[in-house]
Amino acid sequence: MVVRGAKMLATLAPVTDEVIIYSFPGFAPGDEKYALAFAIPIETPGLRIICREPMQDGKRSFFDHPLASRFEEMDALLVFDDVVVPWDRVFLYNNVEAANKLYPMTGAGQQPAHQSGVRGLVKLEFATQVAMKVADTIGVDAYLNVQEQLAEIAQSLESIRALLKVAEYEHTMTEHGEAMPAYVPLETIRGLLPKMYPRAIEVIQIVGAGGLLMSPTGADFESDELRGSIDNYYVGREGISSLERVSIFKLAWDLCGEAFGQRLLQYERYYTGDPIRKRGIFYNNYKRQTPLTMVDEALKGAQLDNKEALTN
Ligand SMILES: Cc1cc2nc3c(=O)[nH]c(=O)nc-3n(C[C@H](O)[C@H](O)[C@H](O)COP(=O)(O)OP(=O)(O)OC[C@H]3O[C@@H](n4cnc5c(N)ncnc54)[C@H](O)[C@@H]3O)c2cc1C
Structure with a gap:
């Protein structure tokens, strides 16, 4: 499979071994070419990591910046420049129905x-x-x-x-x-x-x-x-x-x-x-799964005092 495009936002991408790509559900017929899921090593040819500017220079003191001097997490955009993904690393391929079931079923x-x-x-x-x-x-x-x-x-x-x-x-x-x-x-x-x-x-x-x-x-x-x-x-x-x-x-x-x-x-x-x-x-x-029975129950038996008004 050949993948072309970009993926935001990859935390710690420069120090990872592998990257897994999948999407939230919500695909419609016609979205086939985006309905993918796969995992590849980060050094796969054609996969580029565009990092933001570093916030730390590695030289700040522990005393002055006890957290910032030690725990910077780099963020990046991943660019797929015609990346070849071997078939044994592909979980979903151009399959809208399966992509929509990924969350509920796995x-x-x-x-x-x-x-x-x-x-x-x-x-x-x-x-x-x-x-x-x-x-x-x-x-x-x-x-x-x-x-x-x-x-x-x-x-x-x-x-x-x-x-x-x-x-x-x-x-x-x-x-x-x-x-x-x-x-x-x-x-x-x-x-x-x-x-x-x-x-x-x-x-x-x-x-x-x-x-x-x-x-x-x-x-x-x-x-x-x-x-x-x-x-x-x-x-x-x-x-x-x-x-x-x-x-x-x-x-x-x-x-x-x-x-x-x-x-x-x-x-x-x-x-x-x-x-x-x-x-x-x-x-x-939540709305789909929550029948509002308490409201129905609270109104059960309610009627106008003037019963004739019911027929007007
Ligand atoms: C520090 C950081 C680390 C991240 N790490 C990861 C990661 O490791 N892996 C990963 O996959 N993702 C990661 N994310 C990315 C995250 O998934 C996106 O930031 C998120 O999906 C929002 O997209 P966006 O930033 O492009 O915002 P946009 O989609 O551009 O939205 C901008 C603003 O407009 C509003 N808006 C946009 N469209 C609509 C709409 N249709 N209806 C209502 N409001 C709308 C939003 O509420 C938001 O306030 C990270 C993000 C951050 C900030």
Whole structure:
């Protein structure tokens, strides 16, 4: 099979071994030439990786950028320039019906959704802990408005944790003996996380406030001339040294302000496709599978007091 075209957006493509290509369902007759699924080694001739500009140069210090200096994830566009795919690597070929059944019949929706739900849970948990640590470091979690915002993101986190457990608890076994996590809780995570994660990042920005933008560098700490002032004016609440406070605020800034953190946020919004259209698909499926019997039940037996009006 020969493939020509492009595929957005490939996270970590430059360091992967293999790439698998498949699409969301929704193919119509006439879409045959797009109804494909296949996997190939990343170094297959004709497959090009066009990377975005790197955000990190590999030289930034761990102290100043504890996350950004270590965890850059490159994004790229894959271009297929008449790539020859051997037939034994082709799963679907010009088959609209099979392409539309890929998600419902193979678990291509649920299994990756479970993996990304676990990943999202860990990321939201980390963001929540960073927000709580920032607030504690400067003692502002004594204020009710700060407590309310921290509780909001902690409850978001616990909702995702609960949904994952429900997805696992309500799993079914396929005829091939594969445990399939439940669809509705996983899709609910996919709908909620693109709003919850940006909110957690916003809470870090609000609670950290101006302090996020005034951290001295590691080199400043090593300057005899500056160290005394830094130790005087950058302390946190009682018991928190300037070094501890600045370290925590640098971690928080990497997550909520740096290009690195903004890329993580953009990833949470879009990694699984457009969240608006995903929610639209979910609603249409949900409507199809949810008879609105409670409404019918609530209206059962209702009649006008004036029975004659019924005949008018
Ligand atoms: C950091 C990052 C990493 C990613 N990693 C991967 C990956 O590893 N693998 C992978 O396959 N994909 C990945 N994605 C790509 C992701 O699948 C796409 O970003 C997503 O499908 C949205 O497409 P788009 O970015 O082209 O947005 P567009 O389709 O251009 O949409 C732009 C805006 O317009 C709105 N819009 C567009 N069309 C409609 C419509 N018909 N109805 C209503 N609203 C509409 C959208 O809501 C959105 O706000 C990644 C994305 C990001 C940001």
